[in-house]
Amino acid sequence: MTLAPAERAACGELALEEGAEFDLAYRFWPGPERDRLLALEALFRSLRDVPLTVSDPAVGVAKISWWQQELASVQENGSQHPVVRAVTMTEALPAASMGSFQSYLMQLLLALEDHSLSSVDMLREVLFQTAGEEAVIMTGCAPGDAAPGLRAAAAAARLLELMRTLARRATEHRWLPLDLMARHRLSRQDDSDAEARQALVVSLAELAQQWRQAEPLMAGSNASLRFLCLRDAVVARRLELARRRPARMLAGGLHTRPGDVLRCWWRARALQEAEAR
Numbered sequence: 001m002t003l004a005p006a007e008r009a010a011c012g013e014l015a016l017e018e019g020a021e022f023d024l025a026y027r028f029w030p031g032p033e034r035d036r037l038l039a040l041e042a043l044f045r046s047l048r049d050v051p052l053t054v055s056d057p058a059v060g061v062a063k064i065s066w067w068q069q070e071l072a073s074v075q076e077n078g079s080q081h082p083v084v085r086a087v088t089m090t091e092a093l094p095a096a097s098m099g100s101f102q103s104y105l106m107q108l109l110l111a112l113e114d115h116s117l118s119s120v121d122m123l124r125e126v127l128f129q130t131a132g133e134e135a136v137i138m139t140g141c142a143p144g145d146a147a148p149g150l151r152a153a154a155a156a157a158r159l160l161e162l163m164r165t166l167a168r169r170a171t172e173h174r175w176l177p178l179d180l181m182a183r184h185r186l187s188r189q190d191d192s193d194a195e196a197r198q199a200l201v202v203s204l205a206e207l208a209q210q211w212r213q214a215e216p217l218m219a220g221s222n223a224s225l226r227f228l229c230l231r232d233a234v235v236a237r238r239l240e241l242a243r244r245r246p247a248r249m250l251a252g253g254l255h256t257r258p259g260d261v262l263r264c265w266w267r268a269r270a271l272q273e274a275e276a277r
Contacts, residue, residue, distance in 0.1 A: 003035045003086055010082035011042035019256035021157055021238070025231040028268040031223045037138060039086035040093075043067075044134045046083060047104075048158075051111035052175060060112040068105055097137045104133040117177045120207060124155065126175075131158035139224045147225055149217035153232040156208035160235055163204050163242060167252035170197060180204075194250075201246035205239045212236065219271055226271045233267040234260060 003011065015038055016023045022041055026034065047067060054060040070084050071093065079085055087093055093101055107129045117123050132151030139146065162175055170176060170191040180203060181187065184196045191197060212232070219229045237260060242249045 003039065003089055007082045007086040007089060008035070008038070011038045011086050014045045014083065015041035017254065019254045019260075021160070021231050021234045024234050024256065024260060024264045025227060025268075028264050029227050029230060030272075031227065033223050033227070035086075036090040036092045037224060037227060039083065039090045040134075040138055042083045043087055043092070047108060048130065048134070051108055052173075054112070057112040061109060064105055064108055064112075071101075093137070094140065096142055097140060099142075100133055100137050104130065104137065107133065117175060119179045120177050123159075123175065123177045123180075124207075124211065127155035127158050128152070131155050135228055138228060139222050141222065147217065147220055147222070149212070149215040150225070150228065152211040152215045153217040153228065153235070156212045156239065157231060157235045159204060159208045159211075160239055160242070163201060163249060164254060166197065166201060167250055170200070176200075194247075197250060198246040201249055202243050205243040205246075208239050209236075209243070212239075219274060223275075226275065230264065230267050230271060234264050237263050 016026065026038065026041075029037075047064065050060045050063050054063070067084075070079055070081060071087065073079075074084050074088050079088070107126070111126060111130070117126065128151045131154040135150050135154035136146045139150065141147075162173075165173060170181070170186055180200065184200045184203070186193065186196055186200065212235075217229055217232050219226045
């Protein structure tokens, strides 16, 4: 099913940040699953930052619980929220995905319990379980049937998204693992050393690259998986740019460069040609 104009506009406002990796991939992807992917990204955008943005865990629990209850009752009671209606219109959360969605919500709730990640390994685990679960839901596959590399690619994409927020003071970022901050001699009280912050960006970019390279994501017959492969191609390019030019990322903003567009166009064309064979 397709989205009505009001629901598509509301989802686009949430999900299509100009120049973001999802936005670029979405603009180059003509598949019939576009509306479903847009509805899901808008839903995840409404949920994924809750643990990072609330100061009171009880508020975060209330927000996540509201979404859970609204989605559970929409078939019977309807909904006033356009994203909930969009998820329903596109049948974005079929029965096969509900287990993954409940697991995703549980991981977000767990993240509210402790805002500090002590190690890089903990950061990896959190992103594999949250961003990774988003990717599994997007493909519509059961968790056990997820493509190799799917969670790693999704975690890398999410880490790149988080890295952009380092344009603000790193003291505000609860997702930063304490061992990595200590390695670069940054603290919650003082992160004013520009060279150290650039080195932090390089370390994070290399970390995300390691996740992707250890288990590369391969395109298959699943259309939504091919879309995520397209997003991953943009992520790979931007991680390399962040590694080589960390000061540019710390300068702030999200800028689409001609190379990003060319990479996305080339990868989309290759994926479509492979599908036609």
